[in-house]
Amino acid sequence: MATAEERRFEVLRAIVADYVSTHEPVGSKAIVDRHNLGVSSATVRNDMAALEEDGLITQPHTSAGRVPTDKGYRLFVDRLSEVKPLSRAERRAIRSFLDGALDLDDVLRRSVRLLAQLTRQVAVVQYPTLTRSTVRHLEVVPITSARLMLVLITDTGRVDQRMVDLADVIGEDDVGRLRTILNSAMVGQRLPEASAKVAELPEQAPAELRDSVLRVCGVLIESLVEHPEERLVLGGTANLTRNITDFPGSLRQVLEALEEQVVVLKLLATARDSGTVTVRIGGENEAREMRDTSVISVGYGVHDMVLGGMGVVGPTRMDYAGTMAAVRAVATYVGEILAGR
Incomplete structure (x- = not known):
């Protein structure tokens, strides 16, 4: 039988999944109806009260629904047992798309376009550090x-x-x-x-x-x-405008920050290991303008030598597991392509 702590995490997981999917605050009845937790609505309400007391979820307004906090997303990401693998068809599509690149510039441009399409977020790739x-x-x-x-x-x-x-x-x-x-x-x-x-x-x-x-x-x-102006490729910025309410501060501030290459390079600074995905959520981002965003990044390289970082920037309400998988997969293939050149 699951402990109260394990059950509460399952409730948090359900709230994260439903909020990411619907962008609507999640209530106890919806959790019972959509997720097979094997407990009553009253138990779920008690678990939600405990999660709220711990600062993992919050009530955005007077409705009965709750949404995850940055702390809640962090616990959810930290408890992901593993990054879910992409399907065979997705991996084949990535390899086919990147294999057609003519040179390094083309590899990085294709990588950004592909990441933006796979994640529906802003994609960023750093040129190999000279x-x-x-x-x-x-x-x-x-x-x-x-x-x-x-x-x-x-x-x-x-x-x-x-x-x-x-x-x-x-x-x-x-x-x-x-x-x-x-x-x-x-x-x-x-x-x-x-x-x-x-x-x-x-x-x-x-x-x-x-x-x-x-x-x-x-x-x-x-x-x-080094030529700093050549060090980044960025794409998919328009994806951020799909839900302006994801940015209660200011979407304009986020877009302006993304234009500042120094800010973006700092976001990728933690991508020091190839294969190790780093997730920075909300207030964990150093730049004040990026406090409404999450950044998922990873290093890419050749023969265990990291040459640069790549990742995505999006709202804290994102599909973390799927985005982490896409970022890691694209980085892996970019490393393989560079190793073969």
Whole structure:
């Protein structure tokens, strides 16, 4: 026989499920009718009174119904025995959609679109942190006799293209020498170390190539530095407008906060482990503007190395189990795709 504490948690679970589904305060009769708890309405009313006293549910107005509090959602999430798996069809659809991506930018854009569709929330994906990326190859392509295109490729699949205008013409043999010099210094290096080595190259270069090396290195250092404006992809913002009443503070404040990349990056800061889903509910979010939201995030990466975070932002009234499953599944597939590139 279930203990009083276990029965009360089942009542809380029923209130969470019904409130997420209907957006209406939940009464004892509805719980008895919809959920097979095996107890009377009077027992459920007593359990609801105990839950309210513990701060897990609250009465939004004078009706008999109750809604979960942030504390109630937290207990519910903490007691989820496991993140429910997606169906085979859902997993196959995710893999098929992401496998069609052409490059890293496309992978992240598709991931955001997919997460927003699966969860019906705002999806956010952080670009792989450059400080953790390694140079895989640098291609030097002559466009004209005095203009080169540099194509920097990292182990995370990031591709950065830059143009360099030279002061003088350069022959095919010298382009090959330049390519060798640059790759010898950079390949296999983390981007901060690669930047330091590139800065030393002009002094070490042969006299006849020194000016070309100087110009190329100036452009390369720019490519090797973090660009904060490129660090996030966000999609599905319109999903927040489906139920404005989910945001008793101000939906406008939430939308403005989402435009601030620093705020969003802080929301993803806890996503330090791939496979470990983090849930921050309501007041647990540091930013005051985000106190009416919940953030579900996870790290994604390659071979146990987390490259960035991804997640969703939505109202505290959300399908936590389903959203957690979707976030973890998409992160897993993104990691697999990057590992195979």
